[in-house]
Amino acid sequence: MNFFVSDITKSTALSHQSSPYSLVVMLVVFCLIFYFMVLRPQKKQANLHKKLMNSITRGDEVLTTGGLVGHVIKVTDNDYIFIALNDINEVIIKRDFIVAVLPKGTIKSL
Numbered sequence: 001m002n003f004f005v006s007d008i009t010k011s012t013a014l015s016h017q018s019s020p021y022s023l024v025v026m027l028v029v030f031c032l033i034f035y036f037m038v039l040r041p042q043k044k045q046a047n048l049h050k051k052l053m054n055s056i057t058r059g060d061e062v063l064t065t066g067g068l069v070g071h072v073i074k075v076t077d078n079d080y081i082f083i084a085l086n087d088i089n090e091v092i093i094k095r096d097f098i099v100a101v102l103p104k105g106t107i108k109s110l
Contacts, residue, residue, distance in 0.1 A: 053095050056081065061102040064093055069107055 056062065060072045062083065068091060070083040079095040 052101060053098065056095070056098065056101060061104065061106050062098050063100045063102055065097045065099055068093075069102065069110070071107065 056072060056075060058072055058075060061069065062072055062081075063069050064083070068083065068085060070085040070091065072081055073084050073090065074082040075095075076082075081093055081095055081098065083091045083093055085091060
């Protein structure tokens with residue numbers, strides 16, 4: 001009877017041995033998945049936002065991260081933008097805090 005039990009334990013011990021390269025392959029696969037699911041789209045979005053920031057000119061209607069909507073009055077060389085919220089109020093904001101450039105006439109329709 002003991003003979004059968006020892007055969008079972010030997011067969012299970014042999015079946016659990018795997019190649020040391022299988023872990024390396026699995027790690028590489030997970031790294032590729034992480035790159036294509038997280039890093040690459042994030043980099044594309046950062047590049048699009050950078051293009052948007054560089055394309056802001058005087059007269060554009062913009063939306064800020066704080067929810068302010070206004071016309072760009074002046075764009076400085078040191079990354080600051082002067083925004084007119086209405087006829088009286090003006091705000092100086094860092095270029096990085098612009099979320100979107102709105103289509104012309106958006107402010108009038110609000």
